[in-house]
Structures are given as C-alpha cells and as structure tokens.
Amino acid sequence: MKRKSSFWKDFKKQWYYYAMVTPVIILVFIFSYLPLYGLVIAFQKYNPALGFRSAWVGLDNFIFLFKQPNFVRTIWNTLYIAVLKIAGGILVPVTVSLLLNEVRNARMKHMFQTAVYLPYFLSWVLLAGVLMDILGTDGIINQTLKQLGLGSVNFLGNAKIFPWTMIVSDIWKNFGFGTVVYLAALTGIDPGLYEAAVVDGAGRWKQTVYITLPQLTPTIVLMSVLALGGVLNAGFDQIYNLYSPIVFTTGDIIDTYVYRLGITQAQYSIGTAVGLFKSAVSAVLICSSYYLADRFTGYRVF
Amino acid sequence: MKKRVLLLSAICLLSQCAVVYGEGEAEQEKQPWLVPYEETVEMHIANAESTTAEWAQEGDDVTNNVFTRAYKDWLNVDVITDWVSADYDESLNLAIASGDLPDVFLANNVQYTQLVEAGMLEDMTDVFEENLSDFAREQYDAVPAVVDAYRVDGRLYGIPTLYYGDIDKPYYMWLRKDWMEELGVSAPTTIDEMMSIIEQMNEKYGTRGIAEDKTLDNLLGIACAWHAYPGIWVEDEDGHLVYGSIQEEMKQVISTYADWYARGLINPNFAVQDSEAVKTDVINGKYGAQPFLQWWGWHAGTNVVEATGNNNSYFLPYAVPSVDENPVLYPLVFPNEKVLVVRKGYEHVDAAVKLMNLHLYVDSEAVKDGLIDVNDFHYYTTTINFLPFNVKPTMGDYNGYYQAIEYKKTGDPSVFTYSGNLDKCTTAEAFLNSGDTSGTIGGMLQMYHAQCAYSIGAGIVERDEFKRDAMWGAAPEVVNSYGSTLDDLLLEGFTLIITGQQPVEYFDTLVEAWKAAGGDEMTAAVNEMYRK
Incomplete structure (x- = not known):
C-alpha cells in the first residue's frame, strides 16, 4: 500500500520522463514483442494461404530436423567454428591493442589501426571472391609455397583445413573492430594507477599484468558475454560464399544447412523452428555466461 | 510515334467495324480474339522487377510501357499494377496469406497447389479452350502432358506459361x-x-x-x-x-x-x-x-x-x-515453372487468356501484320519478360531452326515466325562475314551455324529421344x-x-x-x- 502510493508520488513528480519513454516502449512492443507471436508457425504446418490458421503439428518440425542425419553434424561444426572464432576474436584484438598501446609514434599507430580496421567494412560476398583468388590452388599463397618447395595447401577444398581457413580469415576481418574497442578502454584507465605502480618499482611487463589486464577485464567480459549470444551463428555470409560440397563434413553449419533445406521451397515452419531452437540455446548461454561473469569477476551489465 | 498511334487507332476502328459488319476484313479473320472490349476492362496484376527492359518513352516503367499501352489500345483492357517486387515469390506468399490477391497473376507450382486447395482460383478450363488464338493453340498442343499436369479432377485452374521447347534441354x-x-x-x-x-x-x-x-x-x-x-x-x-x-x-x-x-x-x-x-x-x-x-x-x-x-x-x-x-535418351525434368491464374471472383477471366494471346502474337506476327513498327520491336522483346502474360512459344526454337535453314537458302527474312530468330541470324551473318563481334555469337551457335546445337537437337526432338521425369508435375x-x-x-x-x-x-x-x-x-x- 505504502509502495503503491510512493509510486504515484514519484509518477506525479516525474510524469514527463514517463511521457518521453512511452513512444519507445510502444515501438519496442510493436516491433520486438508482437512479432514473437509468429513463433507459433514453428509448431504448425504453415501454408501461406491459411496464415496462422495453419494446421497444428506440435513438435513435428523439430523432430524432422533432428532426424536429419546431417543436422547433428552441423551443430557440432557450428560450435567448433563459432567458439574458436569467439576465442580468437578476443585474444587477437586484446593482444594487438596492448601492443599498439605501447607504440610511441602516433602516426604509425594510427596508420596501423586504420589498416587493420579496413577489412571490417567489406562484405563477405566481396571478400570471398578475393580470398578464393588468394587461397586457390594457383593463388598467390600456394604459388609462393610451391616456389619455396613446400607443396600446395588446399585451403578451401580440404575438409581438415577448411574450418581453420574460416576461423583465421574471420578473425583477420574483424579484429580491427575489437582493437578499437579495447584501445578505447585502455585510454580510460586512470594514469594514477601506473604512476603508483612505477613508484612501487613495476616495469612495463608488471604494469601490463597487474594494472592494464585487470582494468580491461570488464570490457573483455562484456564483449565475451555479447559474443556468446551468437555462438550458434558461425557466419553464414562467409561460409556460404566459400564452401563447397567437398567440405560439407566439417564446414556445413546450421545456417547453411537450413538454407539448403528450406529456402528453395519457402518452408517457413522449418526455418522458424531452427530460429527458435537457436534463440533458446543462445538465451541459455547468455544467461549462464552472465551469471558466471558476475560470480567470478563481479561484473554486471545491469 | 504519332504515326503508330494513328495506325493503332485505325486498327481499333477497323476491328470495331469487323464486329459490326462481320467477316468483312481479312486481317481480322486471322485474329478473331483481337477485338477490343466495348467497355474498358479493369485488371489488377502484380509484376516482378525488370532489369533488362529498354523503355520506349520517357517515364515508362514496369507499370506503364509498350505492353500496357498495347493492352489498352488493342483490347481495351486497362491493366493496373498493384505491386512490383524483386522477390516475387516471397511477396506473392504474403499476398496469399493476407488474402489480398491481384486479379491475375503468376503462381509457381507449389503456390498453385496451395491456391487450388484453398479454393482461391477461378476455374479456367472452358475459357481457356474458347479464347485461345490459333497460334497459342499450336504451342499448347505441342505439349499436352504439361497442360494435363495442372488439371485437378479434370479442371484447369491456371494456364502454364510454357518454356522454349524440349529442343532447349x-x-x-x-x-x-x-x-x-x-x-x-x-x-x-x-x-x-x-x-x-x-x-x-x-x-x-x-x-x-x-x-x-x-x-x-x-x-x-x-x-x-x-x-x-x-x-x-x-x-x-x-x-x-x-x-x-x-x-x-x-x-x-x-x-x-x-x-x-x-x-x-x-x-x-x-x-x-x-x-x-x-x-x-x-x-x-x-x-x-x-x-x-x-x-x-x-x-x-x-x-x-x-x-x-x-x-x-x-x-x-x-x-x-x-x-x-542403344541411343542416348536425354533427361527431361518437368519444364513448366509458372502458371497464370485468376483470383476467384474476378469477372473477366477471358481477358487474361486474350492478353496471353497478345503476348504470343507480339512475339510472332504482330510486326508482319504491321501492328508494331519493326524499329520499335526491341522495346517489346526487352520488356516482355517480367509480365505475367508472357507465354513462351514451345515451338519457337524448333521452327526457328528450320526457318534459319530456309533463310540461309533464300535470304528472305519473312520466313521467320519469331522476329527474335531473325536477329540471331543477322548477328551470326555479321560475325561470319566481317568478324563483327559487337553482337553475341550465341544465336549462331544455337541455330545458324552448320554444326549448331539445334542441328543435333532437332533430330533428338524428331526421334523423341527423351527420358521424361516420372515425377511429371508438382513434387x-x-x-x-x-x-x-x-x-x-x-x-x-x-x-x-x-x-x-x-x-x-x-x-x-x-x-x-x-x-x-x-x-x-x-x-x-x-x-x-x-x-x-
């Protein structure tokens, strides 16, 4: 009773704040919550002519999906590629930004930063063509290898190597973005901490280990938690443009598989079922990683 | 342009005369379906986007072009485009879901089955038989198995838009x-x-x-x-x-x-x-x-x-x-991809068939009959692809091959039923005679060269050396x-x-x-x- 009255008291005092946030709430409701209703078609045999009144089939779509002999393989491939991409996508930019932070020459630093940031802006459709030329059996890399007498490597046609080609090229494409984020976090560290460390006799290495890294941890945790939500997205654009039947065993991911399963015949139900499955897994992962981050580093976003 | 408008209105007048005075005009006897409706027929359609069209006039686009004008001038049908989509099948699925269908549109085989099941289409069986032009009938008679695949309990709820013939495959x-x-x-x-x-x-x-x-x-x-x-x-x-x-x-x-x-x-x-x-x-x-x-x-x-x-x-x-x-038999998958259908409740089902006749007519004899100026013809050929009434002549390529042989002998361009085939032969001649590569050599290798693809393909068709997919129709x-x-x-x-x-x-x-x-x-x- 008391709480309610205090809410009304607050509301009277701050009604204009509520008024300002209302349109946003309405928009979010309409565009983010209302469409959730569409998830019912994951449990229906959807026929566009009948719309949401299509026949109800329960879990048939999910059962159909998991009965596919190659679907489980795609889950494993997806996790394998995505987890390594996430791990590399944290390690590489953190290292690079630590190194860049030590560069004295500001011009060099900026030039390097811009250079590594560039590929981030290119689409995979474009980059795939470039990569195919570079990594092909008569590409520049293989020609160099051959001239060094090392024999050629089939980066895109060997099922053992293909996932690594995907992981490395993806990290290469995206680490510029992470670097910018971590550099920004580095500039936010209180210089007083370093001065105190120097007074205590810490060298460059000790400063990095005991001040820079702990100070960076919240940003790293935040980036990891956000990235974990996408653990079932191993990068459709990239893989679809670079794979071929010969590397399906290790390179076929959930998204590419579902694309081939559903897109040719407009199978909305299967597509939605997969989407729902992925969202559910992602939600669990985000929640648990968030809990763990809170538990071990005491870091919370909210 | 002015000349053409005059010509067109003259033809409209003539055709109306033909209605009044019966079989007075030989030209009209040949095309009995080409008679304008007395009252303007309004028809709503949907289109795919076009990337190939060359527009004849300033301001022309997918919704307003040589064909929409032909529909109006030759048949008094006012075609209104409800929507245009680069992702046509997807958009049509949405339209089907919302129940807000255009009067006449193209459906793919899966959509056709769904629409028939949902009872959303007009029965076209009789209208199709009654309004087909002779030329169109020739194209459909060549492939009865394709038409039959669309019959549901003997009734036809749409017209397959055909393909360029088995010789293509x-x-x-x-x-x-x-x-x-x-x-x-x-x-x-x-x-x-x-x-x-x-x-x-x-x-x-x-x-x-x-x-x-x-x-x-x-x-x-x-x-x-x-x-x-x-x-x-x-x-x-x-x-x-x-x-x-x-x-x-x-x-x-x-x-x-x-x-x-x-x-x-x-x-x-x-x-x-x-x-x-x-x-x-x-x-x-x-x-x-x-x-x-x-x-x-x-x-x-x-x-x-x-x-x-x-x-x-x-x-x-x-x-x-x-x-x-044993001779090689060439595999033939079910070749028809799109069906022209009419929404249940639309009155002028026959108009859809007539517009289809019109498309085949443009592709074949309209230039010869003088309805289209030969210099304007390419506006029609580049515009034709995205319109729902675009029926492909199944005999076009096969006949074209023999007409090309005739043309090589006589040099008479009027042997061609389809003007597109004449183009193929003239670019082939330009290449062979003067090494002119500004045109494509596609037509030459398809139907002009002594060792062209159709020199083999025609024989395959004549001996019917095909293995037809046993799944003949929708999967x-x-x-x-x-x-x-x-x-x-x-x-x-x-x-x-x-x-x-x-x-x-x-x-x-x-x-x-x-x-x-x-x-x-x-x-x-x-x-x-x-x-x-």
Missing part, C-alpha cells in the same frame, strides 16, 4: 573449333575418341580437361551417355519409380569420372570453384571442352572470341556418344520438405569419389545413407503420387 559436349582443326580430329563417335581429343588438347595447349564446377551440373548433364539419369525419377523393370541418381548406371558414371579426374581430364579444382570462376578460365583459354546446354555461345562463346582475338576460337557442340548401341510435399539436402548428400559423396578421397565402393554406402536420410520416404511418396 539436351546437354552437348562443346569442343574448341580451331584446336580440333589444328589437331586434325573429327567429330567423336565414341566416348574414348572424345576423351582422346581432350587429352590431346591438354598435351598441346596446356588445358585442364573438361570445364566443370562444384555443382557437377555439366558432367551430370552428359551422364545420359551411360543411360544414367541423375536428378530425375525413372521406372524400373517392375514399374516402380526409382531415383536416377542412385542406380547402378550412376555408379559406373561416377567411377569413370573418377578415372578421368585422376588422368587430368577434369578440372582439378572443380570441387571448390563456382561456375563464374570456371567461366573466367574458359574465356582465358584454359579449357577446350565443356559439356553445356544450347546457350553456350551466350554463356562464354562471345567472350572467348573477344579474349583470344581469334574468330575461330569458339566451341562447337557435339552429341555425346552412347556407351553402347509431393515430402520432396519439397527435404529441399536440396538429399541431393547435396549425393553431390558431396560423388565429389569425394571423383576426387579420389573415397573409393568407388563408397557409392553403395552413399546410397544407403541417402535412403536412410529420407530417400525411402521420398520414393514412397513419389510412387504413391505418380506411379501409373
């Missing part, structure tokens, strides 16, 4: 002409001879064997030489329908390809290259052989000639020789539900065998995997639906 082995001449070899009569030519090209010109990409489409296209029919359903001895890709003949084909691959007779990188990458290499002279359809000239031909600067460097098609004494639902995943499974396995990563015996494992993955279920469904 066979794969040939295309071999580079100047190299064949330099090597002093003639047309191959056995597969061994064919491969020996390719081997010699590899040795002498450093080529990489057969141009193929990761889809294996080209090589699977010539599997019919072994009487294997990948990708279509065929009848076995007991009358059961079985999938061609998993039959014993196919194992033989794949093992032969594996042998070729090992001997360097197939592109060593085919497993990772897409068709564009392979095409670039074809243009750059890295191949002298490619199995392909009749349109190879449009695909790579003109570019090869330009890149080499040698007017003799194009490829010529050769029939793939059979492995035994059963379960087939659609697997998408391309079952074929991908086979493609993955074939690629592994051909590249030597798996032994030939792996084929049997693959077949079992295919069956377990849903192949058995699919086979049962196809048999239930199509077994006679």
